[in-house]
Every structure is written in structure tokens, then in C-alpha cells.
Amino acid sequence: MTTEEHTARAMVEAVGIGRDFTVAEGRFPRRVKRVVPAVRSIDLTVRPGEIVACLGPNGAGKSSTMKMLTGILSPTRGSLRVAGLEPSRRRTTLARRIGVVFGQRTGLWWDLPLRDSLELTRHLYRVPAAEHAHRYAELTELLELGPFLSTPVRQLSLGQRMRGDLTAALLHNPRLLVLDEPTIGLDVVSKATIRSFLARLNREEGTTILLTTHDLGDVERLCERVVVIDRGSVAFDGGLDGLRARDPGSDIETVVAGLYRDGAARP
Structure with a gap:
């Protein structure tokens, strides 16, 4: 397979991407600037239909990597294509091909009922009315939104709001869904609902899913492939079986912690 064919088939193709930030240190007027690499060098290929977890x-650079993939940040170095586009240069076009949910931030309108928020989202993505009606009905049923569609977003529980955010991210039927900590702070029932929905979305619609998480339950129930990032570089990229094989007598949490260079932080 040629490089061009490989890139065309990949949903995400990142080669040596990195991101530096400039920080000021010291006291005025003798402050000096220092360049800090948040992401040193990431190679990552995600093919259509995969569910990949980044731990x-x-x-470690996970969120900065996700922001580069979605066009929020521009890479300082390396090459990157997502859904066939350079994210930072084609951000508006890319937004119509991918869905994004950041677990600690909502994309919904805080004071509007959930139903109205989702209707505004339709106009943002320019989804035709008939297509929106079908997709809206489907997602409302799958995510059980009915009981709180009339509730202002600010009054929703964390689990309800996450289901609303997922709906908003999927109304335009994206090819790739990027999730940054989608189950953070959720109770056991809400986590199970989200995981079941994502598994079904991938299985029945073939949606590619890329997620960052600190919850290894997400990984074990959803993913066959894991990418471990430590200090801005990839420490492991492979299947769950390969991860377990690194230390057969230990659970996944212990194995992942062992991949971190400092050996201290745990997902």
C-alpha cells in the first residue's frame, strides 16, 4: 500500500505531531520566556470503524493531542490529517465530518431547554430538516432523552447533560467521534448507559471513536486498542491482549502505570 493510499484510508493520520507553549517565568521586569513542549512527538493512525482509547x-499531553486532532490547536511540528483534512486549516469543514464531546465542558446552551439546544445545533451544522427529524428521533430513543427534553440544560444532572452532549455531537451523523473523558464524574448507571450506546453506535453505524479517559472500565468495555501517552510521546500502542501480556500477573491498571516513565501517576 502506498503512503497516499494509507492516508486516504485512515480516519486519523498523525506523524510526529508536537505542540509547544511559551510560558513566562520570573518577576517583572526580568521575566523570561521559556518554550515548554506539551506534546513532543505523536505518531497515530486510526482506521475507520476503530474504537481507540488514549490513556x-x-x-501527559492527551488533551492537547485531542485539541490538535479537532483543529482547536495547530501542531508546532509534524503532519496531521483527520477525515482527509488538515484540522487547523479546515476547521469549519472538519466540524461537519466529526463530532466532539469534552466531558468537563458542555456544548449546549445553558439556559435553554435541551430540545431547543438540539434544534440550534441543527442550524449550526446545517442539517436538513427531514434528516434532522429522523436522527433526532433515533438518538432521543437510544439515549432515553424524552423525560428531560423540556428541562433547561443548567438543571440537568451530569449524566443527562452528557447524553445531551452526545446527541448534539451526533446529529449531523459524523464519521468520527472524539470524546475527552466522556464518563468523568458519572454514576455507575450513567456510565453503563453511555458505554452501551457507544458500543452500539460503533457496531451498527461503523462510527470511528477516539476517546481519552482515566476510567479503565471504559477501555475494557469498549476498546480493543489502547494508546498510552506519557510526557508527550507514545509509550504503548496495541491491543488489550498485548497490554496484558506485558505483565500477565497484574491487572490493566498496574500494567498501564508501569508504562509511565515516572511510575507514579495512574490513570
Whole structure:
């Protein structure tokens, strides 16, 4: 397979991407600037239909990587294509091909009923009315939104809001769904609902899913492939079986922690 064919078939193709930030240190007027690499060098290929989990300690570079993939940040170096586009250069077009949910931030309108928020989302993505009606009805049933569609977003529980955010991210039927900590802070029942929905979405619609998480339950129930990021670089990329094989007598949490160079932080 040629490089061009490989890239065309990949949903995400990142080669050596990195991101630096400039920080100021010291006291005025003698402050000096220092370049800090949040992401050093990431190689990552995600093919259509995969569910891939990105793990790593806080500050490892996971969220910065996700922001580069979605066009929020521009890579300082390396090459990157997502859904056939350069994210930072084609951000508006890319937004119509992918769905994004950040677990700690909502994309819904805080003071509007959930139903109205989802209707506004339709206009943002320019989804035709008939297509929206079908998709809206389907997602409302699958995620059991009916009882709280009339509730203002600010009054929703965390689990309800996450289901609303997932619906908003999927109304335009994206090819790729990027999730940053989708189950953070959720109770056991809400986690099970989200995981079951994501598994069905991937199985029945073939949606590619890329998620970061600190919850290894997400990984074991959803993913066959794991990418461990530590200090801005990939420490492991492979299947769950390969991860377990690194230390057959230990659970996955212990194995993942062993991949971190400092050996201290745990997912």
C-alpha cells in the first residue's frame, strides 16, 4: 500500500505531531520566556470503524493531542490529517465530518431547554430538516432523552447533560467521534448507559471513536486498542491482549502505570 493510499484510508493520520507553549517565568521586569513542549512527538493512525482509547497521567499531553486532532490547536511540528483534512486549516469543514464531546465542558446552551439546544445545533451544522427529524428521533430513543427534553440544560444532572452532549455531537451523523473523558464524574448507571450506546453506535453505524479517559472500565468495555501517552510521546500502542501480556500477573491498571516513565501517576 502506498503512503497516499494509507492516508486516504485512515480516519486519523498523525506523524510526529508536537505542540509547544511559551510560558513566562520570573518577576517583572526580568521575566523570561521559556518554550515548554506539551506534546513532543505523536505518531497515530486510526482506521475507520476503530474504537481507540488514549490513556496517560495528567499532563501527559492527551488533551492537547485531542485539541490538535479537532483543529482547536495547530501542531508546532509534524503532519496531521483527520477525515482527509488538515484540522487547523479546515476547521469549519472538519466540524461537519466529526463530532466532539469534552466531558468537563458542555456544548449546549445553558439556559435553554435541551430540545431547543438540539434544534440550534441543527442550524449550526446545517442539517436538513427531514434528516434532522429522523436522527433526532433515533438518538432521543437510544439515549432515553424524552423525560428531560423540556428541562433547561443548567438543571440537568451530569449524566443527562452528557447524553445531551452526545446527541448534539451526533446529529449531523459524523464519521468520527472524539470524546475527552466522556464518563468523568458519572454514576455507575450513567456510565453503563453511555458505554452501551457507544458500543452500539460503533457496531451498527461503523462510527470511528477516539476517546481519552482515566476510567479503565471504559477501555475494557469498549476498546480493543489502547494508546498510552506519557510526557508527550507514545509509550504503548496495541491491543488489550498485548497490554496484558506485558505483565500477565497484574491487572490493566498496574500494567498501564508501569508504562509511565515516572511510575507514579495512574490513570
